[in-house]
Amino acid sequence: MQPTIVIPTYNEAENITKLIPLLFELPIESLKVLIVDDGSPDGTGDIVNEFSIHYPNRIAVFQRGGKLGFGSAYIQGFQRALAEGAECIVQMDADFSHPPNKVVELLNTLESHDVVIGSRYIPDGQLDDNWPLWRKALSAFGNYYAREILRLSIKDVTGGFRAWRRETLASMPLGRVRSNGYSFQIEMIHIAHRLGFRFHEIPIYFAERNLGESKMSFQIQLEAALRVWQIRMAYQDLKPLPQFDQ
Numbered sequence: 001m002q003p004t005i006v007i008p009t010y011n012e013a014e015n016i017t018k019l020i021p022l023l024f025e026l027p028i029e030s031l032k033v034l035i036v037d038d039g040s041p042d043g044t045g046d047i048v049n050e051f052s053i054h055y056p057n058r059i060a061v062f063q064r065g066g067k068l069g070f071g072s073a074y075i076q077g078f079q080r081a082l083a084e085g086a087e088c089i090v091q092m093d094a095d096f097s098h099p100p101n102k103v104v105e106l107l108n109t110l111e112s113h114d115v116v117i118g119s120r121y122i123p124d125g126q127l128d129d130n131w132p133l134w135r136k137a138l139s140a141f142g143n144y145y146a147r148e149i150l151r152l153s154i155k156d157v158t159g160g161f162r163a164w165r166r167e168t169l170a171s172m173p174l175g176r177v178r179s180n181g182y183s184f185q186i187e188m189i190h191i192a193h194r195l196g197f198r199f200h201e202i203p204i205y206f207a208e209r210n211l212g213e214s215k216m217s218f219q220i221q222l223e224a225a226l227r228v229w230q231i232r233m234a235y236q237d238l239k240p241l242p243q244f245d246q
Helices: 013-025 044-054 070-083 100-110 133-150 166-171 183-194 218-234
Strands: 003-009 032-037 059-063 088-091 115-119 162-165 199-203
Touching (some): 003 013, 003 070, 013 100, 032 044, 032 070, 044 059, 059 070, 070 088, 070 166, 070 183, 088 100, 088 166, 100 115, 100 162, 100 199, 162 166
Parallel strands (some): 003 032, 115 199
Antiparallel strands (some): 088 162
């Protein structure tokens, strides 16, 4: 399968400089990387363009006009990757919270599933050791809250380290996705679940970023909590696709 990794960025120059070489060292044939950059003033996009000289036809930057949002960055990245013929798509953050070496396992597991999730909430999955207890509890509660309201059996519905088959994303109504923050991850999983796709989770260690500033805020988490109910109502019309309607 020809995989493309889609990575949204805003002011990730320090991280992207280290991440890109690590991704291309992975034993993955025909790997491509697409950076969706929201006009980072720190020059993230320029750094990616420099890497394109060393990895011709394997890396590209999609420069957007400003800070347009996390969710729309992924949607446009997915659409571009599909248009360019990607057979599977990995989504991940640029800040090393998602372990690059786990991309191989995600893709291998995808051969027998429609969506594979890097999970913090299954056996051997773990949050950063240095997170305070209150932060771990808040993360676990947010995940549990969304799972219960949307009636999802997946353990980690809020994480953003995932691999998708081409056919999976192409079958999803991406134009209907409205979440543009933390709740984007929840909305995408809910849609895939409603359509009957096959999920699998692999354990990951979710690390705190070492470089740059976190984009997470209380406002983003509050938006996610409110959006869960809107997401539940928005997709009641979706039924399992014929091949998954058992």
